[in-house]
């Protein structure tokens with residue numbers, strides 16, 4: 654297995670969560686959300702280092718969390734940007750130039766499994782760019798002004814998650830061009846697609862949710878409880 658560096662963007666505002674502050678600090682089973690996410694990568698021996706992208710005014714609080722919770726991994730903190738894409742780009746600029754594989758993983762996705770990270774890294778080593786995703790389970794319709802205009806064939810639809818894994822040279826090229834040409838995407842793979850390069854899909858896990866809106870905190874507590882019960886069974 655190849656080693657990698659992971660960039661964890663955590664410099665959002667958490668507006669949809671509505672907590673009045675960055676959701677990364679919300680307690681999930683007595684630990685801040687971002688600590689859960691960092692712990693997964695701390696446990697993966699193939700993770701060389703974490704580049705944690707944070708809001709300028711939260712640098713001290715994030716550093717304190719890393720010490721308080723004893724995260725056993727090199728974590729470098731860099732200030733983020735206004736949008737997620739800019740935060741990731743700031744993180745990419747901080748990656749050691751001799752690194753081959755870089756992962757990008759939302760701070761707000763604490764349930765990624767090390768086994769899925771490893772599947773993803775293998776695919777990125779082989780194919781250059783790979784993402785974790787799950788088949789869409791709902792029926793999806795296009796709606797305009799409250800009326801259905803189309804029912805989309807879901808057989809080729811996948812809901813995309815993070816981590817997303819890339820050769821460092823490829824993702825840097827995509828981000829640089831996107832910045833130059835003003836292209837923006839809601840994930841990093843879309844920048845790679847936009848420059849005409851291929852992206853492999855690795856099937857992931859429905860539990861790898863992003864904590865986005867308040868009810869996700871309840872789902873998250875349920876996932877933690879279920880995993881604890883599985884471990885004790």
Ligand SMILES: Nc1ccn([C@@H]2O[C@H](COP(=O)(O)OP(=O)(O)OP(=O)(O)O)[C@@H](O)[C@H]2O)c(=O)n1
Nearest residue numbers: 662663664665666667668669735736740760761
């Ligand atoms: N300028 C930004 C915006 C987002 N993120 C990070 O990108 C991840 C995914 O973004 P999202 O869930 O949209 O988080 P927020 O931007 O915090 O949420 P919202 O859009 O509801 O404000 C999060 O870990 C978030 O902290 C970031 O690093 N920099």
Ligand SMILES: C[C@](O)(CO)[C@H](O)COP(=O)(O)O
Nearest residue numbers: 759813814815839840841863
């Ligand atoms: C990158 C991502 O997690 C893929 O699902 C997501 O697109 C990021 O945030 P969003 O603003 O909630 O789309």
